[in-house]
Amino acid sequence: DTAVSQTPKYLVTQMGNDKSIKCEQNLGHDTMYWYKQDSKKFLKIMFSYNNKELIINETVPNRFSPKSPDKAHLNLHINSLELGDSAVYFCASSPEGRDYYNEQFFGPGTRLTVL
Amino acid sequence: RKEVEQDPGPFNVPEGATVAFNCTYSNSASQSFFWYRQDCRKEPKLLMSVYSSGNEDGRFTAQLNRASQYISLLIRDSKLSDSATYLCVVNRPASGTYKYIFGTGTRLKVLA
Numbered sequence: 001d002t003a004v005s006q007t008p009k010y011l012v013t014q015m016g017n018d019k020s021i022k023c024e025q026n027l028g029h030d031t032m033y034w035y036k037q038d039s040k041k042f043l044k045i046m047f048s049y050n051n052k053e054l055i056i057n058e059t060v061p062n063r064f065s066p067k068s069p070d071k072a073h074l075n076l077h078i079n080s081l082e083l084g085d086s087a088v089y090f091c092a093s094s095p096e097g098r099d100y101y102n103e104q105f106f107g108p109g110t111r112l113t114v115l
Numbered sequence: 116r117k118e119v120e121q122d123p124g125p126f127n128v129p130e131g132a133t134v135a136f137n138c139t140y141s142n143s144a145s146q147s148f149f150w151y152r153q154d155c156r157k158e159p160k161l162l163m164s165v166y167s168s169g170n171e172d173g174r175f176t177a178q179l180n181r182a183s184q185y186i187s188l189l190i191r192d193s194k195l196s197d198s199a200t201y202l203c204v205v206n207r208p209a210s211g212t213y214k215y216i217f218g219t220g221t222r223l224k225v226l227a
Contacts, residue, residue, distance in 0.1 A: 055212045098211070098212045099213075100208075104161075106160070
């Protein structure tokens with residue numbers, strides 16, 4: 001009965017590789033997000049999709065590309081991984097991101113380590 | 116200066132104590148406010164939304180002061196299980212939608 005799930009939970013890879021993280025929500029929400037939590041534990045939004053439409057695209061390297069095949073899924077593909085990409089990546093969802101009062105629900109996170 | 120500021124702590128308090136956290140935000144367009152709790156190596160979980168009139172949920176009370184742009188969280192009768200990082204979150208307009216701005220979090224350790 002997991003609400004927001006992510007795979008994989010841990011990802012260890014070499015610099016220069018390409019990797020993907022998958023996210024799925026079964027809450028029927030319209031809006032999904034990707035966040036990065038760095039080594040200082042600071043959480044920052046990267047992308048947001050509403051019904052498969054990209055609505056927030058923060059200043060992140062274009063090596064990061066989100067893809068939303070349907071409103072229940074939001075994947076994150078990272079090309080040419082760098083050491084600085086090591087972080088925990090959280091997926092989240094909310095009923096409708098364009099309503100200010102809506103709360104967000106987070107997935108368990110993917111801990112990415114780039115060697 | 117960060118858009119949402121919190122004292123990082125840690126706050127070390129004995130069981131049963133009352134502890135209060137404050138959070139300030141700089142963007143006056145901010146519309147809604149939340150407290151999340153994050154345990155070590157886990158995802159943030161919603162603790163409570165914060166309303167202008169203040170709201171209470173059991174041992175937890177949240178207050179919002181829009182004029183001074185600060186939010187508070189009061190925890191009464193602290194339990195060992197309250198040990199966690201508490202994240203202040205502000206939801207504000209951005210690019211025709213809203214986005215969460217997180218504070219850096221305040222660490223709480225409740226001691227036996």
